[in-house]
Amino acid sequence: MKLLTHNMLTSHVKGVTKGYPLLIKATEVKVNEVEFNSKFVCRMIPKLEWSALVQAADQLGHREELPGELVPDYEKNEDFLKRVHRVLLEVEVIEGCLQCPESGREFPISRGIPNMLLNEDEA
Numbered sequence: 174m175k176l177l178t179h180n181m182l183t184s185h186v187k188g189v190t191k192g193y194p195l196l197i198k199a200t201e202v203k204v205n206e207v208e209f210n211s212k213f214v215c216r217m218i219p220k221l222e223w224s225a226l227v228q229a230a231d232q233l234g235h236r237e238e239l240p241g242e243l244v245p246d247y248e249k250n251e252d253f254l255k256r257v258h259r260v261l262l263e264v265e266v267i268e269g270c271l272q273c274p275e276s277g278r279e280f281p282i283s284r285g286i287p288n289m290l291l292n293e294d295e296a
Contacts, residue, residue: 174287176229177261180221182278182287184273187296191275194225197232198279199269204235207262214254218247226260237266267296 184192223243230236240261244253270279271287280294281288 174266174282175262176226176233176264177217178287179229179271179278180226180261181237182271182289184276184278185289186273186278186291189255189273189275192273194222194228194274195271195280197229197269197276198272199266199282201266201268202233202235203265204259204263205265207258209214209255209258211251211258213249214258214261217271218243218257222262230260230264233264233266235260241254287292 179195180196181195184195186192187271221228224241227236227241230239230243230258237256237259239256240253244250247253247257266282267281267285271282271289
């Protein structure tokens with residue numbers, strides 16, 4: 174699961190009002206090189222919840238030089254875009270789980286795929 178995916182996921186367990194951002198408990202993380210595409214990264218940044226991305230990168234030990242606040246005029250800052258690209262697309266959780274911050278419910282991640290299916294009593 175890439176951190177781009179993580180940034181879009183939320184817990185929909187019945188009764189949960191604050192199911193975002195999900196906490197990451199990773200047992201296996203890989204970094205795979207992906208071709209840099211500045212236009213793609215620029216289009217994705219406005220769709221991100223920046224603080225959740227920074228928190229997720231920090232939880233995985235891959236925050237490196239990612240700033241706590243979004244950089245102004247980021248479209249013109251290739252170094253910044255490359256740092257965001259690395260965190261969004263190259264850092265990948267292979268095994269572990271996502272945990273709902275409110276209910277504590279854990280959603281397994283297996284072979285890089287998060288299973289967000291709910292049990293009948295949770296829907």
